[in-house]
Structures are given as C-alpha cells and as structure tokens.
Amino acid sequence: MQTAPASAIASDATPSSPVAGAQLPTDAPSAAVAGAGASPESERVPARQHETPYADAIRSLAGEDWQRLHVPGHQGSAANAPGVARLVGADALTIDFPMLFSGVDQETWRLTTPGRVTPLMRAQELAAEAWGASRTWFLTNGASGGNHVATTAVRALGTEVVVQRSVHSSVIDGITHVGLTPHFVTGHVDTGLGSAHGVTAEQVAEVLAEHPESAAVYIVTPSYFGAVAxxxxxxxxxxxxxxxxxxxxSWGSHFGLHPQLPVNAARLGADLVVSSTHKAVGSLTQSAMLHLGHGPFAEALAPLVDRVVRSHQSTSCSSLLLASLDEARKNIVTRPELVEQALASAEDIRARVRADRRFRDATPDILASPDAITNDPFKVAIDTRGAGITGSDAHYQLLRDHRIYAELSTPSALLLLIGAVSPVNVDRFWDALQSLPEAEIEPERPIVLPAPCERALGLGEAFFSATEMVPFEQAIGRVSADSLAAYPPGVPNVLPGERLSAEVVAFLRTTAAAPSGYVRGAADPELATFRVVA
Structure with a gap:
C-alpha cells in the first residue's frame, strides 16, 4: 500500500465552509477542492477515478481457466457449493480469491508492474484521492474493526483519551481491551426525539484542560440522526x-463526494477517520475504509496505524468485500446524478412531511443542537408525537404490513436512511405512512433515553472482573460488567463499571421487547437477567 500521489492531494486544503462538499482534484491546474459554487472545470471527475484496478484484477483472474487447488473450499465452482451460489450468485464464487494472490495484492506483482504498485494498492490510492486523505486502508471487518485499530493506535500514544460519550460501542470495546482511561465529553441529547448528537469545540477544550495527559481526542460525527459537528x-x-x-x-462515508454534501473529516483537519463505506456509499456490508489525514499528527500516526491494521485485519480478507469498495468509490464519484436523484427523493419526503397534518419534519430539532453546524440530508427524521402513533409502532407496522424497513425508530420518531446513490420510491413510502392508523387518544410514550449511570469501577477493571448473572430486579444498583447498547444506533447506554439504574434497566428491557429491538452486549437477549460484577 502506498500513499496517494502528491499531485492528487496537493489541493486538499481545509475548506472555509464545512457545509459545502469538497470536490475531487482534477487534471486541470485550476482545480478547486471545496466550497459551493465551484467552477464547472473543478467539477470534472479525473479520468483515473473511472478506474477500478482491484475489481478489474479480480475479474481478470476469474476469466482464466484455473485448476484451483487452494482455499476457499468451494474453489470457485457453484457445483461445489450450490446453496452458497444460490445466495450470492455463481459469479461471486468465481471471484472469491484468497488474499496474497500473486498479481493482485502480493508483492511479486511488483516484478511486472511499472511503478511497483499492486491493484489493491492502486485502489486504495484512488480512494485516498476521492476522500481527500493522504492514505487509505480498505477494511473487511467493518467500521467496528476500524475503531479497534484507532483505539489501539491511541494506546501507543498514552493511556488516557478524551472521548465523546455517545461513541459507538466498538470504540468502548477497543478502549476497554487496550486499557485506556476515557475522559468523557457528554454531547447534546434530544430526550424528546431520543437522539444523541455531538460535542462542541468548547466542550472538548474544557475536558482537555482538565486532563492534560490525554493522548488523543476521539469523536463521532455525524450523529446517528445526522447532526454534523x-x-x-x-x-x-x-x-x-x-x-x-x-x-x-461511519455515518458520513458519503461526505465530501458531492458539492451538496457536507465536507468530510479528513479535509477538515482530522488525523484519522473511520468510514463505514457500506452504510451510505453502497459497498457490501462489513466493508469499510480508514483514512489518514494530513499534517504532522497524521504523519506520526501513519506507520503505527499501518502495523495495527495488519494485526487486526484478517489474513483471509474477502476479495468480494475489497472489490466492492473499489466499485462503490467509482460509482459515487463518477455518477453525481445518482446523488442528486437521491437527494431529491429525500427532500421530497421532507416536503411532504412538512405539509402533513399528523407528522412533523424533525430536521429543525437536529439543527438546533448546540453542536450541529449542518445536517446529513440523507437522514430523514419524522417526529410522530401528536400523530396518534408512536415511532416504534409506525416502524413495526411499516415493516409488517408494507414491507418497508426503516433504519430506526424511537417512541417519538421514525428515522429513514436513504443511500447516497439510491433514489427512493417516495410515493410507495408516503402511501404507506399515510395508511398508518391514528389513535383517538395520543399513545403513551415510554422514556426515550435514560440518564447516564453512575461510575463505580474503571472500564477494564469491571470488564475483566469475576461476574455473575442476576435477575433484572436484583441488577438495579449493581455494577455492570457489560457494555449494553440499544441497537441501532449502538451507542452504549451503560458501560462496564457503571451502576445499573432502574431507569436504564427499564429502557433496555423495553428495547429488547420491541419487535425491532436488540441490545448489543447483553448476555440474555430478553434481559430477564443481567451480568454484573460479582
């Protein structure tokens, strides 16, 4: 793997406005990187971004008449694994090559390729160029794996970290496993909608001043509901x-790839960025990217991150996942019309909601968050308070009766995620939403988000302690050994070492009982029992 050529990133200066999306550098000397009102010349996509070097190499391999005497066990034949072939298609099996295949990602490719760059390395260079990074790594264990890489890298810098409290549970897992001490920054929580947003620079500065030994700052943006810090x-x-x-x-993998989208973090000064490419850009589930920023802090991280990626990444990376990253990058970069169509469909839904008597567009609530300077236009938050139906019931009935699968619901809201390259059939969704029954009496809405629990032990101390399972009634007041997160969005509601409150126990049990509910980290899926420190 190599960093992107200097010519590809030289123009990636920090933009003056984080609202207007950055543009790719072009082959023209007058290329502009960021900001609204970019010239037509700057909007031209570089010819190299139409390439898919890794995907092409895999397809080329599949076109050869191989006698495959290597893993995987199906050895490229649908006849050997007919059930698997019915799941993913026979063609998928033919391109399911193992890692370290000479000519694709193994070093021996350098003997025949000018410039000594493998197709995988070239694909990562193109991704770095697209996202304005100095270097990009492809990941096949999701953004969760990227968070484990990042927390491990932080541990090499020190033992303390300033971290947003509403990070994904994989960040908490990583912090726990490597023995970091977190100093939490608590961001804004909209208790009405049931959404946790982000943090401000002032909040981060305050916690850094209180804990000057901290080795890094770790935040998440955009939030699950689309608030951009x-x-x-x-x-x-x-x-x-x-x-x-x-x-x-993770939720902003599409940022910076179209002028109507917010600028992405790598272009705004972040040193390491975890990007869940499958979420909005459309690569296969479990594929992700890790982007390195620019400047001395990023440069210092680069060799360490490279080593950690190697130690965390499977030695049997899926060629399908890697190739999907290559193709997804090309698709979103070279087909801006798809992004525009998807944006139009998202705005159409918002406009209909704004004009509706029952439902309300919750975008103003999100933008009112003190941390939010803009929002992700592909997240459509519909307030169901006053609509005679809870968001949770709307979610379930849309799924059961109309085969419409929304991203998330809370008792007060329904959240839609529209893929950045996936325009929506707005009429189908709207007809289904309008058909939802309306209660004569506004339904009772249970607590949306519980207050943080009191800390009793350190994360690692609690996680690695002896534990016992106790009935939920007896768990109240006991110290949790697990990180428990209502999923989605996967933000921990209780951390190892925190005392379980009656409120959080009730919330998690309500979540687990909901038709679409799931609590990540729970030893008992129904939460009749909790795992606590013995």
Whole structure:
C-alpha cells in the first residue's frame, strides 16, 4: 500500500465552509477542492477515478481457466457449493480469491508492474484521492474493526483519551481491551426525539484542560440522526493541545463526494477517520475504509496505524468485500446524478412531511443542537408525537404490513436512511405512512433515553472482573460488567463499571421487547437477567 500521489492531494486544503462538499482534484491546474459554487472545470471527475484496478484484477483472474487447488473450499465452482451460489450468485464464487494472490495484492506483482504498485494498492490510492486523505486502508471487518485499530493506535500514544460519550460501542470495546482511561465529553441529547448528537469545540477544550495527559481526542460525527459537528474547530483545539483528532465518521462515508454534501473529516483537519463505506456509499456490508489525514499528527500516526491494521485485519480478507469498495468509490464519484436523484427523493419526503397534518419534519430539532453546524440530508427524521402513533409502532407496522424497513425508530420518531446513490420510491413510502392508523387518544410514550449511570469501577477493571448473572430486579444498583447498547444506533447506554439504574434497566428491557429491538452486549437477549460484577 502506498500513499496517494502528491499531485492528487496537493489541493486538499481545509475548506472555509464545512457545509459545502469538497470536490475531487482534477487534471486541470485550476482545480478547486471545496466550497459551493465551484467552477464547472473543478467539477470534472479525473479520468483515473473511472478506474477500478482491484475489481478489474479480480475479474481478470476469474476469466482464466484455473485448476484451483487452494482455499476457499468451494474453489470457485457453484457445483461445489450450490446453496452458497444460490445466495450470492455463481459469479461471486468465481471471484472469491484468497488474499496474497500473486498479481493482485502480493508483492511479486511488483516484478511486472511499472511503478511497483499492486491493484489493491492502486485502489486504495484512488480512494485516498476521492476522500481527500493522504492514505487509505480498505477494511473487511467493518467500521467496528476500524475503531479497534484507532483505539489501539491511541494506546501507543498514552493511556488516557478524551472521548465523546455517545461513541459507538466498538470504540468502548477497543478502549476497554487496550486499557485506556476515557475522559468523557457528554454531547447534546434530544430526550424528546431520543437522539444523541455531538460535542462542541468548547466542550472538548474544557475536558482537555482538565486532563492534560490525554493522548488523543476521539469523536463521532455525524450523529446517528445526522447532526454534523464542527470538525475543523475541534481539530484546532486538539492540535493546540498537542494531540491528534480521531473521528468516527461511519455515518458520513458519503461526505465530501458531492458539492451538496457536507465536507468530510479528513479535509477538515482530522488525523484519522473511520468510514463505514457500506452504510451510505453502497459497498457490501462489513466493508469499510480508514483514512489518514494530513499534517504532522497524521504523519506520526501513519506507520503505527499501518502495523495495527495488519494485526487486526484478517489474513483471509474477502476479495468480494475489497472489490466492492473499489466499485462503490467509482460509482459515487463518477455518477453525481445518482446523488442528486437521491437527494431529491429525500427532500421530497421532507416536503411532504412538512405539509402533513399528523407528522412533523424533525430536521429543525437536529439543527438546533448546540453542536450541529449542518445536517446529513440523507437522514430523514419524522417526529410522530401528536400523530396518534408512536415511532416504534409506525416502524413495526411499516415493516409488517408494507414491507418497508426503516433504519430506526424511537417512541417519538421514525428515522429513514436513504443511500447516497439510491433514489427512493417516495410515493410507495408516503402511501404507506399515510395508511398508518391514528389513535383517538395520543399513545403513551415510554422514556426515550435514560440518564447516564453512575461510575463505580474503571472500564477494564469491571470488564475483566469475576461476574455473575442476576435477575433484572436484583441488577438495579449493581455494577455492570457489560457494555449494553440499544441497537441501532449502538451507542452504549451503560458501560462496564457503571451502576445499573432502574431507569436504564427499564429502557433496555423495553428495547429488547420491541419487535425491532436488540441490545448489543447483553448476555440474555430478553434481559430477564443481567451480568454484573460479582
């Protein structure tokens, strides 16, 4: 793997506005990187972005008449695994080659290729160019794996970290496993909608001042509901304190790839960015990217991150997942009309909601969050308060009766996620939404988000302690050994070492009982029992 050529990233300066999306560098000397109102010349996609070097190499391999005497066990034949072939298609089996295949990603390719760059390395270079990074790694264990890489890298810098409280549970898992001490920054929580948003630069500065030994700042933006934090300002705060900024941008993998989208974190000063490419850009589930930013903090992280990626990444990476990253990058970069069509369909839904008597567009609530400087236009939040139906019931009935699968619901809201390259059949959704029954009496809405629990032990101390399972009634007041997160969005509601409150126990049990509910980390899926420190 190599960093993107200097010519591809030289114009990636920090934009003045994080609202307007950055543009790819072009082959023209007048290329503009960021900001609304970019010239037509700057909007031209470089010819190289139409390439899919890794995907092409895999397809080329599949076109040869191989006698395959290697893993995987189906050895490229649908006849050997007919059930698997029915799941993914016979063609998928033919391109399911193992890692370290000479000519694709193994070093021996360098003997025949000018410039000594493998197709996989070239694919990662193109991704780095597209996202304005200095280097990009493809990941096949999801953004969760990227968060484990990032937390491991932080541990090499020190034992303390400033971290947003509403990070994904994989960040908490990583912090716990490597023995970091987190100093939490508690962001804004909309208790009405049931959404946790982000943090401000002022909040980060305050916690850094209280804990000057911290080795990094770790935030998540955009939030699950689409609130976008001021990454540029938070980056300046972190760098002024002499530490790197790591951003979990899982829900913003599409940022910076179209002028109507917010700028992505790598272009705004973040040093390491976790990107869940499958979520909005359309690669296969479990595929992701890790982007390295620019400047001295990113440069210092680069060799360490490279080593950690190697230690965390499977030695049997899926060629299908890797190739899907290559193809998804090309698709979103070279077909802006798809993004525009998807944006139009999202706005059509919002406009209909704004004009409706029952439902309300919750976008103003999200933008009112003190941390939000803009929002992700592909997240459509529909407030169901006053609509005679809870968001949870709307979610379930849309799924059961109309085969419409929304991303998330809370008792107060229904959240839609529209893929950045996937325009929606708006009429189908709208007809289904309008057909939902309306109760004569506004339904009772249970608690949406519980208050944080009191800390009693450190994360690692609790996680590695002897444990016991107790009935939920007896768990109240006991110290949790698990990180428990209502899923989605996967933000932990209780952490190892925190005392379980009656409120959080009730919330998690209600979540687990809901038709679409799931609590990540629970030893008992129904939460009749909880795992606590013995």
């Amino acid at each position: 001021d990454v540029a300002a938070i980056s300046r705060v972190a760098h002024d304190h002499g530490v790197p900024l790591i951003v979990d941008e």
